[in-house]
Amino acid sequence: MGAPRVRFAPSPTGYLHVGNARTALFNWLFARKHNGVFVLRIEDTDEERSRSSLVDGILSGLSWLGMDPDEGPYRQSERTDRYAEVVEQLWEDGYLYACDCSREDVLARTRNNPTPGYDGYCRERELERGPRTALRFRTPDTGSTVVHDIIRGDVEFPHAAMEDFVCVKSTGQPLFVLANVVDDRDTKITHVIRGEDLLPTTPKGLLIWSALDERDSVPLPAFAHLPMLVNEQRKKLSKRRDQVAVEYYRDRGFLAEAFRNYLALLGWSPPGDREKVDVETLIREFRLEDVHRAGAFFDVKKLTHLNGEYIRELSTAEFIDAVRPWVAPEPERGWAPATGTPPWPAERFDEQIFAEMAPLVQERISVLSEVPSMVDFLFLDEPVIDEQAWSERVARDPRAQQILRSAIEAYEHCDWDRTAIQAATRAVVEMAGTNLSKGQAPIRLAVTGRAVGPPLFEPLELLGRTEVLRRLRSALSRVEAV
RNA sequence: GGCCCCAUCGUCUAGUGGCCAAGGACACCACCCUCUCAAGGUGGAGACACGGGUUCGAAUCCCGUUGGGGCUGCCA
Numbered sequence A: 001m002g003a004p005r006v007r008f009a010p011s012p013t014g015y016l017h018v019g020n021a022r023t024a025l026f027n028w029l030f031a032r033k034h035n036g037v038f039v040l041r042i043e044d045t046d047e048e049r050s051r052s053s054l055v056d057g058i059l060s061g062l063s064w065l066g067m068d069p070d071e072g073p074y075r076q077s078e079r080t081d082r083y084a085e086v087v088e089q090l091w092e093d094g095y096l097y098a099c100d101c102s103r104e105d106v107l108a109r110t111r112n113n114p115t116p117g118y119d120g121y122c123r124e125r126e127l128e129r130g131p132r133t134a135l136r137f138r139t140p141d142t143g144s145t146v147v148h149d150i151i152r153g154d155v156e157f158p159h160a161a162m163e164d165f166v167c168v169k170s171t172g173q174p175l176f177v178l179a180n181v182v183d184d185r186d187t188k189i190t191h192v193i194r195g196e197d198l199l200p201t202t203p204k205g206l207l208i209w210s211a212l213d214e215r216d217s218v219p220l221p222a223f224a225h226l227p228m229l230v231n232e233q234r235k236k237l238s239k240r241r242d243q244v245a246v247e248y249y250r251d252r253g254f255l256a257e258a259f260r261n262y263l264a265l266l267g268w269s270p271p272g273d274r275e276k277v278d279v280e281t282l283i284r285e286f287r288l289e290d291v292h293r294a295g296a297f298f299d300v301k302k303l304t305h306l307n308g309e310y311i312r313e314l315s316t317a318e319f320i321d322a323v324r325p326w327v328a329p330e331p332e333r334g335w336a337p338a339t340g341t342p343p344w345p346a347e348r349f350d351e352q353i354f355a356e357m358a359p360l361v362q363e364r365i366s367v368l369s370e371v372p373s374m375v376d377f378l379f380l381d382e383p384v385i386d387e388q389a390w391s392e393r394v395a396r397d398p399r400a401q402q403i404l405r406s407a408i409e410a411y412e413h414c415d416w417d418r419t420a421i422q423a424a425t426r427a428v429v430e431m432a433g434t435n436l437s438k439g440q441a442p443i444r445l446a447v448t449g450r451a452v453g454p455p456l457f458e459p460l461e462l463l464g465r466t467e468v469l470r471r472l473r474s475a476l477s478r479v480e481a482v
Numbered sequence B: 001g002g003c004c005c006c007a008u009c010g011u012c013u014a015g016u017g018g019c020c021a022a023g024g025a026c027a028c029c030a031c032c033c034u035c036u037c038a039a040g041g042u043g044g045a046g047a048c049a050c051g052g053g054u055u056c057g058a059a060u061c062c063c064g065u066u067g068g069g070g071c072u073g074c075c076a
Helices: A018-033 A053-064 A080-092 A103-110 A176-186 A196-213 A246-252 A256-264 A279-285 A300-313 A316-327 A351-362 A368-379 A387-395 A400-413 A418-431 A441-448 A457-463 A465-481
Strands: A005-008 A037-042 A071-075 A096-099 A134-137 A144-149 A153-158 A166-168 A191-195 A222-226
Touching (some): A005 A191, A018 A037, A018 A053, A018 A191, A018 A222, A080 A096, A080 A134, A080 A176, A096 A166, A134 A196, A144 A222, A153 A196, A166 A176, A176 A196, A191 A196, A246 A256, A256 A279, A256 A300, A316 A351, A316 A368, A351 A368, A351 A457, A368 A457, A387 A400, A387 A441, A387 A465, A400 A418, A400 A465, A418 A457, A441 A465
Parallel strands (some): A005 A037, A037 A071, A191 A222
Antiparallel strands (some): A134 A166, A144 A153
16 A cells, blocks of 8 residues: 555534544544555535634644644635536536425425435426526436445445435535545545444445546545444434533543543554553554444543543653643643633742642542642632531531640641651540541641542641641631531 | 444443453442542452354354434535
8 A cells, every 4th residue: 555645524613523533533543554644624615614713623623632634724615616627527527417496395396205305306407507506416326336445344325215416506616525525536535534424425425436537537545434422322422412522621631642542442442451552552553444333432431530540640740731721821821721710819829839739639630620629728818618528527526626626736836747747636636536537537628628638748738837727726716606 | 214334241342153151441339558539459240132044163154133323404
């Protein structure tokens, strides 16, 4: 095989859809593996989709995942002259005919037709082309078209069940099925790797392809139709019900490497009992013929777990760098999540303190957006109290007051480092007749505001004796008040 | 309705006629570790949709049934 040329051809929707991201990934992996070319083409023949702002999200999504195109983006909206030329040729060669039927006409006429769809009413009417006529492709009445699919084998479509489909709108605009074929030919695409939802339209494209071959023969690409990504109801991902924008996952704090790794696992798997594999392995091991045929559920839980593994594998420095958009965003200097800013004033963020906490936080999260709520108490004047936890662990616990009071006394005198604080705390809770496991709760609530979080004694040390004592006294007076 | 695709644990999958009394991962349960929570460790429960063939032998091949999905636009 010579250097293959593949293309990712989304319609512009404003964001990169996860299903499309998976399609792009499989195209990209195939191209990288075979030293081929990854072409990006924007399918915006429909004027409503041709606003260029709708392309930006796709570009940034691809870029985030490390799949910048080698060529393109080509925009179909910029190639109308070329399509017009092809339409002229097809018309002259007798493959197209004009049709002035409205949608209602067609529907009314085909209601009793055994094979729904257009019935070929205008086929022999020899209408002239005009501003009110669409152009239909004259499909053969007999025989069939076979799609040779790398993943599915040969799929046969009888022509008898194929209607004379519209190729050109009455406005003169070409439709997707035509533009798609013209572009694949003109850009010498060798492998068409796309979603299975396009399988039924493939024979139409093939018919156009061979009609065009009459004047200029171009080798047919190989086809590979990937299984759909589905939701928990086994339906294809919809933007109405499902979180389909890649951006959404980036905002939540998924790492590009983890996201890409997870996407690769949908419909394919690397050899051996392993799933967490680096991109080089993905490229080396990926084979189109090994792609699974059934639809795959996009499982955020599994993605989340994998992301946690990737996060834990980062060095502390890399981790700090990766979380920066969530703890110290600088929107004017780089990317920042669209989901909001940290709960503390930007000037209160302390790089040193955060660096101390980072390793403790890193091993407890699976998405980066979890970080702010784990360290907010360090950068806020007052901790945000989880009232439910407070009432359970402090207000309603008879030992809480004693623990808080003794902790204050102990902390006034003990050495101020994590080890000493822990030892002092252990003595306090044991004196109160409990253990560190249960007894630390009131202290944690008083200082961090929450019942759960990173280990307690490090942040106590970082916060400083004075501030810790202040928070403990404040908490104590609150319990004593009731 | 028509055409097409698909079918291994709840989920993603390994399996391409004997190595499968079906392996891994997520999720779930239990235990261990432990300052909370995670992480980690150990163990557990959990699947070849069904029915016919073919074969000495089938999760693997064929047919049918059932179930799911996609397409059926002058969207892509």
